[in-house]
Amino acid sequence: MTDTNSIGLHEASASQLAERLNVLLANYQIFYMNVRGYHWNVKGHDFFQLHTKFEEFYTDLLMKVDEVAERILTLGHRPVHAYSDYFRIASIEEDKDVHDGEACVRGVLRGYQQLIELQREILSLASDADDEGTAAQVGDYIREQEKTVWMLNAYLG
Template sequence: MKQLQVIGLDEKKAENLSERLNELLANYQIFYMNVRGYHWNIKGQQFFELHAKFEETYDDLLMKIDEIAERILTLGQRPMHAYSTYIKASEIEEVKDVHEGRACVGNILDSYQTVIRLQRDIQRVADDAGDEGTSALMSDYIREQEKTAWMLTSYLGD
């Protein structure tokens, strides 16, 4: 595959990384839709604060979804693109009818825990494959999300 020759990656290793990135993509898509639902349906005293925070969160998730899909393409593979496929491949489950602030934030923290774990695994595989691009992307996400997790945990008072 010419593209992989240009960027200097082994085809089998790139394929393995792409499979893992597709799993991450599926988790991000379900995570994104859950947060959209929280944004639309939040109720209670923290409505204004959380409504804005959830919008900020889903905007960030959407950007990462695009970056992950483009990374898969860079590795010469195809990103998943059907919600039925995402649901089957995602560890994060759809959350329905959640509108209470603490429950929404708790579910977001659970989702961050999942994607951070997956990203650490992908980063290790990328390092072994000599794929600095994927490794750096995962490192950036992890650093940012660890701080976000700290802030959300502090918000809950835990």
């Protein structure tokens, strides 16, 4: 009997990675809904610019939700899929009734910062487990999101 899964990773490592990826998935789902809310509810003189930008962000986040869930499945585990589970394990919280443009941008910035922090943890775990697939995936996310954080900070001045 072997202690590796179907893609050759040690099962204990794959299990630990799947657990952290489920936490990442939960955070992505809640952040996605926050950004969707900013898109719907933003008001102010930058409405047109922000409304379009928030749509770009939530479209990308939705794609990443699917990719993270599929990576969990690739590791041989199940992605969580109930909002009650998301609220229980996520660190990103719901951001309700936000409509001021600057407050919305600050909410997006906080969300990306929290994702980056969690993804760095997962990157370290994946590297330790020789899981190039997960490492490459979250590494790409980190690179993209660090640039977004820089741009959001530039927008805020």
